[in-house]
Amino acid sequence: MDIYLPIAEVSVNVFLILGLGGGVGFLSGLFGVGGGFLMTPLLIFIGIPAPVAVATEANQIVASSVSGVLAHWRRGNVDFRMGGVLLVGGFIGSSVGVWVFTLLKQIGQIDLVIRLSFVVFLGIVGGLMLAESVKAMRGRRAGHPPKPKPTRSWKDALPFKMRFRRSRLYISALLPLAVGFFVGLMAAIMGVGGGFIMVPAMIYLLGMPTSVVIGTSLFQIIFVTANVTALQAVTNQTVDVVLALLLLLGGVIGAQFGARAGARLRGDQLRGLLALMVLAVCIKLAFDLIVEPDDLYAVAGIGSP
Amino acid sequence: MRRRLATVATAVALFTGMLAVALAVPFGLFAGRSAEAEIIADLSEHLIAITTGFTGARVLLFGAREGDGEVVVVVRGPRKPMVVRRKGRVAGIWINEAEMTFRDVPAYYSVAASAPLDDLPASVRARHEIGSGYLRMVAPADAPAAEVGPFREALIRNMRRADLFYVPEPAPLAFLGDTLFRTDVFFPANAPVGLYEAAIFLVRDGDVVSAQSTPLQVSKVGFEAWVFDFAHRHALAYGVLAILIAVVAGWLASAIFRKD
Numbered sequence: 001m002d003i004y005l006p007i008a009e010v011s012v013n014v015f016l017i018l019g020l021g022g023g024v025g026f027l028s029g030l031f032g033v034g035g036g037f038l039m040t041p042l043l044i045f046i047g048i049p050a051p052v053a054v055a056t057e058a059n060q061i062v063a064s065s066v067s068g069v070l071a072h073w074r075r076g077n078v079d080f081r082m083g084g085v086l087l088v089g090g091f092i093g094s095s096v097g098v099w100v101f102t103l104l105k106q107i108g109q110i111d112l113v114i115r116l117s118f119v120v121f122l123g124i125v126g127g128l129m130l131a132e133s134v135k136a137m138r139g140r141r142a143g144h145p146p147k148p149k150p151t152r153s154w155k156d157a158l159p160f161k162m163r164f165r166r167s168r169l170y171i172s173a174l175l176p177l178a179v180g181f182f183v184g185l186m187a188a189i190m191g192v193g194g195g196f197i198m199v200p201a202m203i204y205l206l207g208m209p210t211s212v213v214i215g216t217s218l219f220q221i222i223f224v225t226a227n228v229t230a231l232q233a234v235t236n237q238t239v240d241v242v243l244a245l246l247l248l249l250g251g252v253i254g255a256q257f258g259a260r261a262g263a264r265l266r267g268d269q270l271r272g273l274l275a276l277m278v279l280a281v282c283i284k285l286a287f288d289l290i291v292e293p294d295d296l297y298a299v300a301g302i303g304s305p
Numbered sequence: 306m307r308r309r310l311a312t313v314a315t316a317v318a319l320f321t322g323m324l325a326v327a328l329a330v331p332f333g334l335f336a337g338r339s340a341e342a343e344i345i346a347d348l349s350e351h352l353i354a355i356t357t358g359f360t361g362a363r364v365l366l367f368g369a370r371e372g373d374g375e376v377v378v379v380v381r382g383p384r385k386p387m388v389v390r391r392k393g394r395v396a397g398i399w400i401n402e403a404e405m406t407f408r409d410v411p412a413y414y415s416v417a418a419s420a421p422l423d424d425l426p427a428s429v430r431a432r433h434e435i436g437s438g439y440l441r442m443v444a445p446a447d448a449p450a451a452e453v454g455p456f457r458e459a460l461i462r463n464m465r466r467a468d469l470f471y472v473p474e475p476a477p478l479a480f481l482g483d484t485l486f487r488t489d490v491f492f493p494a495n496a497p498v499g500l501y502e503a504a505i506f507l508v509r510d511g512d513v514v515s516a517q518s519t520p521l522q523v524s525k526v527g528f529e530a531w532v533f534d535f536a537h538r539h540a541l542a543y544g545v546l547a548i549l550i551a552v553v554a555g556w557l558a559s560a561i562f563r564k565d
Contacts, residue, residue, distance in 0.1 A: 006528075065555065070555075226551075229547055230548060233547060234544055235540075237536050295462065297389055299467075
Protein backbone atom coordinates (compact mmCIF):
# COMPACT_ATOMS: atom_id res chain seq x y z
CA MET A 1 0.00 0.00 0.00
CA ASP A 2 1.59 3.23 -1.14
CA ILE A 3 1.10 6.54 0.56
CA TYR A 4 2.00 9.96 -0.80
CA LEU A 5 4.00 11.99 1.69
CA PRO A 6 2.81 15.60 1.43
CA ILE A 7 6.08 17.35 2.32
CA ALA A 8 8.64 14.85 1.04
CA GLU A 9 6.51 14.71 -2.14
CA VAL A 10 7.27 11.08 -2.79
CA SER A 11 5.17 7.95 -2.75
CA VAL A 12 6.36 5.32 -0.30
CA ASN A 13 5.13 1.96 0.90
CA VAL A 14 3.40 2.34 4.27
CA PHE A 15 4.64 -1.02 5.53
CA LEU A 16 8.22 -0.20 4.61
CA ILE A 17 8.06 2.95 6.76
CA LEU A 18 6.27 1.16 9.61
CA GLY A 19 8.83 -1.62 9.36
CA LEU A 20 11.73 0.83 9.45
CA GLY A 21 10.22 2.57 12.46
CA GLY A 22 9.58 -0.77 14.12
CA GLY A 23 13.06 -2.14 13.38
CA VAL A 24 14.92 0.93 14.57
CA GLY A 25 12.49 1.20 17.52
CA PHE A 26 13.26 -2.42 18.41
CA LEU A 27 17.00 -1.69 18.40
CA SER A 28 16.55 1.44 20.48
CA GLY A 29 14.44 -0.48 22.99
CA LEU A 30 16.98 -3.29 23.05
CA PHE A 31 20.03 -1.12 23.56
CA GLY A 32 18.53 2.01 25.06
CA VAL A 33 19.83 4.14 22.21
CA GLY A 34 17.94 6.90 20.43
CA GLY A 35 17.96 5.48 16.93
CA GLY A 36 18.08 8.76 15.02
CA PHE A 37 21.62 7.99 13.95
CA LEU A 38 20.30 4.92 12.06
CA MET A 39 16.92 6.24 10.98
CA THR A 40 18.06 9.37 9.14
CA PRO A 41 20.49 7.52 6.81
CA LEU A 42 17.95 4.73 6.25
CA LEU A 43 15.32 7.29 5.23
CA ILE A 44 17.82 8.79 2.80
CA PHE A 45 18.52 5.31 1.38
CA ILE A 46 14.84 4.67 0.62
CA GLY A 47 14.58 7.93 -1.32
CA ILE A 48 13.33 10.51 1.16
CA PRO A 49 15.11 13.81 0.36
CA ALA A 50 17.93 14.28 2.89
CA PRO A 51 16.66 17.65 4.25
CA VAL A 52 13.20 16.13 4.87
CA ALA A 53 14.72 13.05 6.51
CA VAL A 54 16.73 15.20 8.93
CA ALA A 55 13.90 17.55 9.93
CA THR A 56 11.30 14.79 10.23
CA GLU A 57 13.57 12.59 12.28
CA ALA A 58 14.12 15.49 14.71
CA ASN A 59 10.33 15.62 15.08
CA GLN A 60 10.16 11.89 15.81
CA ILE A 61 12.91 12.12 18.42
CA VAL A 62 10.76 14.62 20.34
CA ALA A 63 8.23 11.83 20.82
CA SER A 64 10.65 9.04 21.68
CA SER A 65 12.48 11.30 24.17
CA VAL A 66 9.21 12.33 25.85
CA SER A 67 8.22 8.72 26.35
CA GLY A 68 11.73 7.90 27.57
CA VAL A 69 12.14 10.80 29.97
CA LEU A 70 8.90 10.17 31.86
CA ALA A 71 10.18 6.94 33.38
CA HIS A 72 13.41 8.65 34.48
CA TRP A 73 11.50 11.62 35.83
CA ARG A 74 9.31 9.38 37.98
CA ARG A 75 12.48 7.93 39.50
CA GLY A 76 13.91 11.39 40.06
CA ASN A 77 16.79 10.81 37.65
CA VAL A 78 16.65 14.18 35.89
CA ASP A 79 18.94 17.02 36.91
CA PHE A 80 16.78 19.92 35.75
CA ARG A 81 19.36 22.57 36.58
CA MET A 82 22.04 20.81 34.52
CA GLY A 83 19.45 20.08 31.84
CA GLY A 84 18.59 23.76 31.76
CA VAL A 85 22.19 24.86 31.19
CA LEU A 86 22.71 22.16 28.55
CA LEU A 87 19.50 23.37 26.99
CA VAL A 88 20.68 26.98 26.68
CA GLY A 89 23.72 25.69 24.80
CA GLY A 90 21.48 23.33 22.82
CA PHE A 91 19.11 26.09 21.78
CA ILE A 92 21.97 28.25 20.52
CA GLY A 93 23.64 25.29 18.83
CA SER A 94 20.51 24.04 17.11
CA SER A 95 19.50 27.54 15.98
CA VAL A 96 22.95 28.12 14.51
CA GLY A 97 22.70 24.61 13.03
CA VAL A 98 19.41 25.29 11.22
CA TRP A 99 20.84 28.56 9.92
CA VAL A 100 23.92 26.74 8.57
CA PHE A 101 21.61 24.04 7.18
CA THR A 102 19.58 26.61 5.24
CA LEU A 103 22.73 28.23 3.91
CA LEU A 104 24.15 24.87 2.79
CA LYS A 105 20.84 23.99 1.16
CA GLN A 106 20.94 27.19 -0.87
CA ILE A 107 24.45 26.56 -2.17
CA GLY A 108 23.60 22.90 -2.91
CA GLN A 109 25.97 21.26 -0.42
CA ILE A 110 23.54 20.12 2.28
CA ASP A 111 23.34 16.52 1.05
CA LEU A 112 27.11 16.25 1.08
CA VAL A 113 27.43 17.71 4.58
CA ILE A 114 24.69 15.44 5.98
CA ARG A 115 26.29 12.36 4.44
CA LEU A 116 29.84 13.31 5.46
CA SER A 117 28.73 14.03 9.03
CA PHE A 118 27.12 10.61 9.21
CA VAL A 119 30.17 8.85 7.80
CA VAL A 120 32.37 10.41 10.48
CA PHE A 121 29.84 10.02 13.29
CA LEU A 122 28.77 6.45 12.50
CA GLY A 123 32.36 5.41 11.85
CA ILE A 124 33.44 6.57 15.31
CA VAL A 125 30.39 5.23 17.14
CA GLY A 126 30.32 1.88 15.31
CA GLY A 127 34.06 1.42 15.70
CA LEU A 128 33.99 2.11 19.45
CA MET A 129 30.99 -0.16 19.98
CA LEU A 130 32.55 -2.98 18.02
CA ALA A 131 35.82 -2.70 19.94
CA GLU A 132 33.92 -2.72 23.22
CA SER A 133 31.82 -5.74 22.38
CA VAL A 134 34.80 -7.69 21.04
CA LYS A 135 36.60 -6.93 24.28
CA ALA A 136 33.57 -8.04 26.28
CA MET A 137 33.15 -11.23 24.26
CA ARG A 138 36.77 -12.16 24.88
CA GLY A 139 35.94 -11.98 28.53
CA ARG A 140 38.52 -9.37 29.39
CA ARG A 141 35.97 -7.53 31.49
CA ALA A 142 38.12 -5.13 33.44
CA GLY A 143 35.18 -3.62 35.24
CA HIS A 144 34.41 0.06 35.06
CA PRO A 145 37.41 2.29 34.67
CA PRO A 146 38.20 4.00 37.94
CA LYS A 147 36.63 7.42 38.17
CA PRO A 148 39.20 10.13 37.54
CA LYS A 149 40.21 11.71 40.84
CA PRO A 150 38.96 15.26 41.18
CA THR A 151 42.34 16.80 40.55
CA ARG A 152 42.66 20.41 39.50
CA SER A 153 42.61 20.69 35.73
CA TRP A 154 41.91 23.29 33.05
CA LYS A 155 38.22 22.72 33.76
CA ASP A 156 38.54 24.26 37.20
CA ALA A 157 40.19 27.35 35.80
CA LEU A 158 37.07 28.25 33.80
CA PRO A 159 34.87 31.09 35.07
CA PHE A 160 31.08 31.15 35.76
CA LYS A 161 31.01 28.31 38.24
CA MET A 162 27.61 26.84 39.12
CA ARG A 163 26.43 24.36 41.70
CA PHE A 164 24.43 21.37 40.39
CA ARG A 165 22.96 19.73 43.47
CA ARG A 166 21.35 16.70 41.84
CA SER A 167 24.64 15.83 40.11
CA ARG A 168 26.73 16.83 43.14
CA LEU A 169 28.92 19.06 40.98
CA TYR A 170 30.39 22.51 41.21
CA ILE A 171 31.71 23.29 37.75
CA SER A 172 31.89 26.08 35.23
CA ALA A 173 28.62 26.56 33.32
CA LEU A 174 30.72 26.94 30.17
CA LEU A 175 31.32 23.18 30.01
CA PRO A 176 27.66 22.05 29.79
CA LEU A 177 26.98 25.05 27.56
CA ALA A 178 29.64 23.86 25.12
CA VAL A 179 28.40 20.25 25.22
CA GLY A 180 24.82 21.44 24.64
CA PHE A 181 25.92 23.68 21.77
CA PHE A 182 27.76 20.90 19.97
CA VAL A 183 24.94 18.40 20.37
CA GLY A 184 22.40 21.02 19.25
CA LEU A 185 24.43 21.61 16.12
CA MET A 186 24.37 17.88 15.38
CA ALA A 187 20.63 17.66 16.00
CA ALA A 188 20.00 20.42 13.46
CA ILE A 189 22.28 19.14 10.71
CA MET A 190 21.92 15.38 11.14
CA GLY A 191 18.49 14.89 12.73
CA VAL A 192 19.90 12.89 15.62
CA GLY A 193 19.23 13.36 19.32
CA GLY A 194 22.93 13.21 20.02
CA GLY A 195 22.62 11.03 23.12
CA PHE A 196 25.50 8.97 21.81
CA ILE A 197 27.83 11.94 22.11
CA MET A 198 26.19 13.62 25.07
CA VAL A 199 26.11 10.66 27.45
CA PRO A 200 29.88 10.00 27.33
CA ALA A 201 30.52 13.76 27.44
CA MET A 202 28.38 14.10 30.56
CA ILE A 203 30.12 11.22 32.29
CA TYR A 204 33.73 11.86 31.36
CA LEU A 205 33.87 15.59 30.65
CA LEU A 206 31.37 16.94 33.18
CA GLY A 207 31.80 14.12 35.69
CA MET A 208 28.07 13.57 36.27
CA PRO A 209 26.88 10.47 38.13
CA THR A 210 25.66 7.83 35.65
CA SER A 211 22.26 7.56 37.34
CA VAL A 212 21.13 11.02 36.19
CA VAL A 213 22.91 11.08 32.83
CA ILE A 214 20.28 9.40 30.63
CA GLY A 215 17.27 11.17 32.14
CA THR A 216 18.98 14.55 31.90
CA SER A 217 20.15 14.01 28.34
CA LEU A 218 16.65 12.87 27.27
CA PHE A 219 15.18 15.93 29.00
CA GLN A 220 17.33 18.33 27.03
CA ILE A 221 17.00 16.37 23.75
CA ILE A 222 13.21 16.93 23.86
CA PHE A 223 13.64 20.69 23.79
CA VAL A 224 16.53 20.82 21.37
CA THR A 225 14.79 18.57 18.80
CA ALA A 226 11.56 20.54 19.34
CA ASN A 227 13.52 23.71 18.55
CA VAL A 228 14.97 22.05 15.44
CA THR A 229 11.48 20.92 14.37
CA ALA A 230 10.03 24.42 14.73
CA LEU A 231 12.95 26.16 13.00
CA GLN A 232 13.08 23.65 10.13
CA ALA A 233 9.32 23.99 9.69
CA VAL A 234 9.60 27.78 9.52
CA THR A 235 12.73 28.19 7.40
CA ASN A 236 12.78 25.12 5.15
CA GLN A 237 9.27 23.57 5.33
CA THR A 238 10.89 20.15 5.53
CA VAL A 239 9.00 18.56 8.45
CA ASP A 240 6.71 15.83 7.15
CA VAL A 241 4.16 15.05 9.89
CA VAL A 242 2.71 12.10 7.99
CA LEU A 243 6.14 10.48 7.75
CA ALA A 244 6.88 11.34 11.38
CA LEU A 245 3.60 9.78 12.54
CA LEU A 246 4.24 6.55 10.63
CA LEU A 247 7.76 6.30 12.05
CA LEU A 248 6.39 7.02 15.51
CA LEU A 249 3.79 4.32 15.32
CA GLY A 250 6.30 1.70 14.22
CA GLY A 251 8.91 3.01 16.64
CA VAL A 252 6.72 2.95 19.74
CA ILE A 253 5.67 -0.64 19.18
CA GLY A 254 9.15 -1.78 18.17
CA ALA A 255 10.71 -0.18 21.24
CA GLN A 256 8.41 -2.12 23.59
CA PHE A 257 9.33 -5.43 22.01
CA GLY A 258 12.96 -4.41 22.00
CA ALA A 259 12.90 -3.55 25.70
CA ARG A 260 11.32 -6.93 26.52
CA ALA A 261 13.76 -8.83 24.32
CA GLY A 262 16.62 -6.90 25.88
CA ALA A 263 15.64 -8.12 29.32
CA ARG A 264 16.07 -11.74 28.22
CA LEU A 265 18.91 -11.77 25.68
CA ARG A 266 22.62 -11.61 26.25
CA GLY A 267 23.93 -8.23 25.31
CA ASP A 268 27.47 -8.63 24.02
CA GLN A 269 26.76 -10.40 20.74
CA LEU A 270 23.77 -8.17 20.07
CA ARG A 271 25.80 -5.08 20.78
CA GLY A 272 28.38 -6.35 18.34
CA LEU A 273 25.62 -6.88 15.80
CA LEU A 274 24.39 -3.32 16.25
CA ALA A 275 27.96 -2.09 15.83
CA LEU A 276 28.22 -4.01 12.55
CA MET A 277 24.94 -2.51 11.35
CA VAL A 278 26.11 0.99 12.21
CA LEU A 279 29.37 0.36 10.35
CA ALA A 280 27.48 -1.08 7.36
CA VAL A 281 25.38 2.10 7.09
CA CYS A 282 28.55 4.15 7.45
CA ILE A 283 30.32 2.20 4.70
CA LYS A 284 27.33 2.45 2.36
CA LEU A 285 27.26 6.23 2.83
CA ALA A 286 31.02 6.51 2.33
CA PHE A 287 30.85 4.25 -0.72
CA ASP A 288 28.20 6.49 -2.34
CA LEU A 289 30.47 9.49 -1.83
CA ILE A 290 33.59 7.83 -3.21
CA VAL A 291 32.24 5.89 -6.19
CA GLU A 292 31.84 7.90 -9.36
CA PRO A 293 28.11 8.62 -9.75
CA ASP A 294 26.31 7.26 -12.82
CA ASP A 295 25.48 10.79 -13.82
CA LEU A 296 27.76 13.62 -12.75
CA TYR A 297 24.90 16.03 -13.25
CA ALA A 298 21.82 16.25 -11.07
CA VAL A 299 18.78 18.48 -11.02
CA ALA A 300 17.80 19.98 -7.68
CA GLY A 301 14.33 19.46 -6.32
CA ILE A 302 12.88 16.80 -8.60
CA GLY A 303 11.44 13.83 -6.77
CA SER A 304 12.25 10.30 -7.81
CA PRO A 305 9.45 8.37 -9.51
CA MET B 306 -13.01 -1.42 -8.27
CA ARG B 307 -12.06 2.21 -8.33
CA ARG B 308 -9.76 1.63 -11.25
CA ARG B 309 -12.46 -0.22 -13.13
CA LEU B 310 -14.87 2.66 -12.55
CA ALA B 311 -12.27 5.09 -13.84
CA THR B 312 -11.77 2.96 -16.94
CA VAL B 313 -15.50 2.85 -17.56
CA ALA B 314 -15.75 6.60 -17.07
CA THR B 315 -12.88 7.09 -19.48
CA ALA B 316 -14.52 4.85 -22.05
CA VAL B 317 -17.80 6.74 -21.72
CA ALA B 318 -16.00 10.07 -22.03
CA LEU B 319 -14.12 8.78 -25.04
CA PHE B 320 -17.28 7.48 -26.64
CA THR B 321 -19.39 10.59 -26.11
CA GLY B 322 -16.49 12.82 -27.09
CA MET B 323 -15.87 10.90 -30.26
CA LEU B 324 -19.55 10.72 -31.00
CA ALA B 325 -19.83 14.47 -30.73
CA VAL B 326 -16.78 14.96 -32.89
CA ALA B 327 -17.89 12.34 -35.41
CA LEU B 328 -21.29 13.94 -35.72
CA ALA B 329 -19.89 17.43 -35.91
CA VAL B 330 -17.36 16.80 -38.65
CA PRO B 331 -19.81 15.85 -41.44
CA PHE B 332 -22.05 18.75 -40.55
CA GLY B 333 -19.15 21.11 -41.08
CA LEU B 334 -19.37 22.50 -37.58
CA PHE B 335 -15.63 22.95 -37.30
CA ALA B 336 -14.90 23.83 -40.87
CA GLY B 337 -17.59 26.43 -40.79
CA ARG B 338 -16.05 28.37 -37.92
CA SER B 339 -12.72 29.12 -39.51
CA ALA B 340 -10.10 27.61 -41.71
CA GLU B 341 -8.00 26.98 -38.58
CA ALA B 342 -10.43 24.57 -36.97
CA GLU B 343 -9.27 21.45 -38.75
CA ILE B 344 -8.43 19.66 -35.55
CA ILE B 345 -10.28 19.30 -32.31
CA ALA B 346 -9.37 17.35 -29.22
CA ASP B 347 -10.06 17.04 -25.56
CA LEU B 348 -8.82 15.26 -22.45
CA SER B 349 -10.80 12.65 -20.55
CA GLU B 350 -10.00 14.59 -17.38
CA HIS B 351 -8.96 18.15 -16.72
CA LEU B 352 -8.07 17.67 -13.09
CA ILE B 353 -5.55 15.22 -11.71
CA ALA B 354 -6.01 14.94 -7.98
CA ILE B 355 -2.97 13.98 -5.94
CA THR B 356 -4.43 12.07 -3.03
CA THR B 357 -2.91 9.85 -0.35
CA GLY B 358 -2.82 6.85 -2.66
CA PHE B 359 -1.54 8.74 -5.72
CA THR B 360 0.87 6.64 -7.76
CA GLY B 361 0.53 8.42 -11.07
CA ALA B 362 -2.29 8.91 -13.55
CA ARG B 363 -3.20 8.17 -17.13
CA VAL B 364 -5.30 10.65 -19.03
CA LEU B 365 -6.81 9.97 -22.39
CA LEU B 366 -6.49 12.59 -25.10
CA PHE B 367 -8.86 12.10 -27.99
CA GLY B 368 -10.03 14.11 -30.96
CA ALA B 369 -10.65 14.32 -34.64
CA ARG B 370 -8.94 15.90 -37.61
CA GLU B 371 -10.44 17.06 -40.84
CA GLY B 372 -8.70 15.98 -44.01
CA ASP B 373 -5.29 14.36 -43.92
CA GLY B 374 -2.12 15.25 -42.05
CA GLU B 375 -0.28 14.00 -39.00
CA VAL B 376 -1.22 14.80 -35.43
CA VAL B 377 1.29 15.92 -32.79
CA VAL B 378 0.39 16.40 -29.14
CA VAL B 379 2.66 18.30 -26.74
CA VAL B 380 1.89 18.36 -23.02
CA ARG B 381 3.79 20.82 -20.85
CA GLY B 382 3.76 21.30 -17.10
CA PRO B 383 4.15 24.59 -15.24
CA ARG B 384 7.36 26.45 -16.08
CA LYS B 385 9.89 26.85 -13.29
CA PRO B 386 13.53 27.74 -12.81
CA MET B 387 15.63 24.59 -12.33
CA VAL B 388 19.11 24.23 -10.90
CA VAL B 389 21.45 21.71 -12.53
CA ARG B 390 24.56 20.77 -10.59
CA ARG B 391 27.70 18.99 -11.74
CA LYS B 392 29.78 16.86 -9.43
CA GLY B 393 33.53 16.75 -9.47
CA ARG B 394 36.04 14.78 -7.48
CA VAL B 395 37.58 16.72 -4.64
CA ALA B 396 39.90 14.94 -2.21
CA GLY B 397 38.51 11.55 -3.22
CA ILE B 398 34.83 12.31 -2.87
CA TRP B 399 32.28 13.52 -5.37
CA ILE B 400 30.88 16.93 -4.54
CA ASN B 401 28.84 19.52 -6.40
CA GLU B 402 31.30 21.92 -7.93
CA ALA B 403 29.37 23.79 -10.61
CA GLU B 404 25.78 24.77 -11.14
CA MET B 405 23.59 26.45 -13.73
CA THR B 406 20.03 27.69 -13.37
CA PHE B 407 17.70 27.38 -16.35
CA ARG B 408 14.59 29.54 -16.36
CA ASP B 409 11.20 28.54 -17.78
CA VAL B 410 11.79 24.80 -17.71
CA PRO B 411 8.53 22.87 -18.02
CA ALA B 412 8.28 20.73 -14.90
CA TYR B 413 6.66 18.05 -17.06
CA TYR B 414 6.90 17.37 -20.77
CA SER B 415 5.60 14.74 -23.14
CA VAL B 416 5.07 14.56 -26.87
CA ALA B 417 2.97 12.10 -28.84
CA ALA B 418 2.72 11.91 -32.61
CA SER B 419 1.21 9.80 -35.37
CA ALA B 420 4.47 9.91 -37.37
CA PRO B 421 8.20 10.27 -36.59
CA LEU B 422 9.14 13.80 -35.61
CA ASP B 423 12.32 13.82 -37.67
CA ASP B 424 10.37 14.77 -40.79
CA LEU B 425 9.46 18.12 -39.28
CA PRO B 426 11.65 21.14 -40.03
CA ALA B 427 13.66 22.33 -37.02
CA SER B 428 12.09 25.79 -37.19
CA VAL B 429 8.60 24.32 -36.76
CA ARG B 430 9.72 22.07 -33.95
CA ALA B 431 11.40 24.97 -32.15
CA ARG B 432 8.38 27.24 -32.57
CA HIS B 433 5.99 24.71 -31.06
CA GLU B 434 8.47 22.98 -28.73
CA ILE B 435 8.03 19.61 -30.44
CA GLY B 436 10.62 17.32 -28.82
CA SER B 437 12.45 17.98 -25.55
CA GLY B 438 15.54 19.04 -27.49
CA TYR B 439 13.54 21.99 -28.79
CA LEU B 440 12.28 23.26 -25.45
CA ARG B 441 12.85 26.89 -24.65
CA MET B 442 14.84 26.60 -21.46
CA VAL B 443 16.65 29.84 -20.81
CA ALA B 444 20.27 29.54 -19.67
CA PRO B 445 21.86 32.39 -17.70
CA ALA B 446 23.00 35.21 -19.97
CA ASP B 447 26.54 35.13 -18.59
CA ALA B 448 27.00 31.36 -18.91
CA PRO B 449 29.83 30.32 -21.25
CA ALA B 450 28.34 28.83 -24.43
CA ALA B 451 30.48 25.67 -24.23
CA GLU B 452 29.13 24.95 -20.76
CA VAL B 453 25.44 25.43 -21.55
CA GLY B 454 25.21 22.43 -23.91
CA PRO B 455 26.25 19.70 -21.42
CA PHE B 456 24.15 21.23 -18.65
CA ARG B 457 21.14 21.42 -20.95
CA GLU B 458 21.54 17.81 -22.02
CA ALA B 459 21.98 16.78 -18.39
CA LEU B 460 18.78 18.58 -17.45
CA ILE B 461 16.82 16.68 -20.11
CA ARG B 462 18.48 13.38 -19.16
CA ASN B 463 17.68 13.82 -15.47
CA MET B 464 14.11 14.86 -16.15
CA ARG B 465 13.68 11.75 -18.27
CA ARG B 466 15.14 9.55 -15.56
CA ALA B 467 12.68 11.06 -13.07
CA ASP B 468 9.83 10.25 -15.49
CA LEU B 469 9.05 13.96 -15.77
CA PHE B 470 10.02 14.13 -19.44
CA TYR B 471 8.13 11.24 -20.94
CA VAL B 472 9.98 8.58 -22.90
CA PRO B 473 9.58 7.46 -25.68
CA GLU B 474 9.59 10.62 -27.67
CA PRO B 475 7.22 10.70 -29.44
CA ALA B 476 4.74 8.46 -27.66
CA PRO B 477 2.43 6.61 -30.06
CA LEU B 478 -0.74 8.30 -31.24
CA ALA B 479 -3.22 6.06 -33.00
CA PHE B 480 -5.91 6.79 -35.55
CA LEU B 481 -9.29 5.12 -35.38
CA GLY B 482 -10.47 5.31 -38.95
CA ASP B 483 -9.67 8.44 -40.93
CA THR B 484 -10.63 11.20 -38.55
CA LEU B 485 -10.55 10.02 -34.95
CA PHE B 486 -7.36 9.73 -32.93
CA ARG B 487 -6.37 8.96 -29.37
CA THR B 488 -3.30 8.81 -27.16
CA ASP B 489 -2.60 8.21 -23.49
CA VAL B 490 -0.79 10.83 -21.47
CA PHE B 491 1.00 9.46 -18.40
CA PHE B 492 1.65 11.51 -15.28
CA PRO B 493 4.11 10.02 -12.78
CA ALA B 494 3.66 9.99 -8.98
CA ASN B 495 6.13 12.86 -8.69
CA ALA B 496 4.31 15.07 -11.23
CA PRO B 497 4.55 18.61 -9.88
CA VAL B 498 1.35 20.49 -9.13
CA GLY B 499 0.23 23.37 -11.30
CA LEU B 500 -1.42 24.25 -14.55
CA TYR B 501 -0.52 22.03 -17.51
CA GLU B 502 -1.30 22.60 -21.14
CA ALA B 503 -1.91 20.08 -23.90
CA ALA B 504 -1.27 21.51 -27.35
CA ILE B 505 -2.60 19.57 -30.33
CA PHE B 506 -1.17 20.25 -33.80
CA LEU B 507 -2.27 19.14 -37.24
CA VAL B 508 0.80 18.92 -39.45
CA ARG B 509 0.61 18.92 -43.23
CA ASP B 510 3.56 19.17 -45.63
CA GLY B 511 6.02 19.95 -42.84
CA ASP B 512 4.04 22.77 -41.33
CA VAL B 513 1.44 23.21 -38.63
CA VAL B 514 -1.85 24.00 -40.31
CA SER B 515 -4.12 23.85 -37.30
CA ALA B 516 -3.65 23.94 -33.55
CA GLN B 517 -5.66 23.77 -30.42
CA SER B 518 -4.78 23.75 -26.75
CA THR B 519 -6.55 22.58 -23.67
CA PRO B 520 -5.65 23.05 -19.99
CA LEU B 521 -5.13 20.45 -17.30
CA GLN B 522 -4.72 21.06 -13.59
CA VAL B 523 -2.63 18.87 -11.31
CA SER B 524 -3.55 19.57 -7.69
CA LYS B 525 -3.07 18.08 -4.31
CA VAL B 526 -6.49 17.51 -2.83
CA GLY B 527 -7.85 16.47 0.52
CA PHE B 528 -5.51 15.74 3.38
CA GLU B 529 -2.27 16.11 1.32
CA ALA B 530 -3.27 19.53 0.08
CA TRP B 531 -4.24 20.62 3.54
CA VAL B 532 -0.96 19.49 5.12
CA PHE B 533 1.17 21.02 2.37
CA ASP B 534 -0.76 24.27 2.46
CA PHE B 535 -0.63 24.48 6.21
CA ALA B 536 3.11 23.76 6.28
CA HIS B 537 3.82 26.53 3.79
CA ARG B 538 1.30 29.20 4.80
CA HIS B 539 1.40 28.86 8.56
CA ALA B 540 4.87 27.42 9.00
CA LEU B 541 5.24 28.29 12.67
CA ALA B 542 1.82 26.93 13.64
CA TYR B 543 2.61 23.79 11.64
CA GLY B 544 5.93 23.36 13.47
CA VAL B 545 4.26 23.84 16.85
CA LEU B 546 1.54 21.36 15.92
CA ALA B 547 4.15 18.81 14.79
CA ILE B 548 5.86 19.16 18.18
CA LEU B 549 2.57 18.84 20.07
CA ILE B 550 1.65 15.70 18.16
CA ALA B 551 5.04 14.21 19.00
CA VAL B 552 4.76 15.13 22.70
CA VAL B 553 1.27 13.65 22.98
CA ALA B 554 2.31 10.51 21.08
CA GLY B 555 5.35 10.05 23.32
CA TRP B 556 3.29 10.56 26.45
CA LEU B 557 0.61 8.15 25.22
CA ALA B 558 3.21 5.49 24.44
CA SER B 559 4.71 5.75 27.89
CA ALA B 560 1.24 5.71 29.52
CA ILE B 561 0.06 2.67 27.56
CA PHE B 562 3.19 0.61 28.08
CA ARG B 563 3.91 1.72 31.64
CA LYS B 564 4.93 -1.37 33.50
CA ASP B 565 3.77 -0.55 37.02
